[in-house]
Amino acid sequence: MPRKHVKTIRLDSILADKVAAYCAATGLKEATALRELVEKGLMTEGLSLYASPLGQFVRDVMQGQLDLFRNELEERNDDLESRLAKITAKGAKNSILAALLLTDLSPGIIPAWKDKPPAEIWKAYSSQAGQYQSGKSFHDVKAGGGDET
Numbered sequence: 001m002p003r004k005h006v007k008t009i010r011l012d013s014i015l016a017d018k019v020a021a022y023c024a025a026t027g028l029k030e031a032t033a034l035r036e037l038v039e040k041g042l043m044t045e046g047l048s049l050y051a052s053p054l055g056q057f058v059r060d061v062m063q064g065q066l067d068l069f070r071n072e073l074e075e076r077n078d079d080l081e082s083r084l085a086k087i088t089a090k091g092a093k094n095s096i097l098a099a100l101l102l103t104d105l106s107p108g109i110i111p112a113w114k115d116k117p118p119a120e121i122w123k124a125y126s127s128q129a130g131q132y133q134s135g136k137s138f139h140d141v142k143a144g145g146g147d148e149t
Helices: 013-026 028-052 053-109 118-133 140-146
Strands: none
Touching: 013 053, 028 053, 118 140
């Protein structure tokens, strides 16, 4: 634990009023408020390094590098999103195509569906697929029989 140092400071009435207002606004005790204000003041003073010509040069060089890096990341992100959209769209299209073909073939393959029109089979499939895609579990969708709930 750091060693504590006791310091005494003298404030004029204007500065004392400002400290009192800060205490009232933050709900801090005076000693705590003074420590916080000193710490914030020291941090602000440390930032003055960047106000010097050397600091300005360093900031400009770093800002340029950060801008280039951000642009590269945005391009990579756009490329990945595009690739993902193509992959997802291809899978979704193939899945829908398989379901459409299965809907047409099901009455011939499954004897119980022989007299069912394909449109009715597709409606049940579409309803169940929508429920599954909206977040219901496979078990819950199948237990519901494809009814909208």
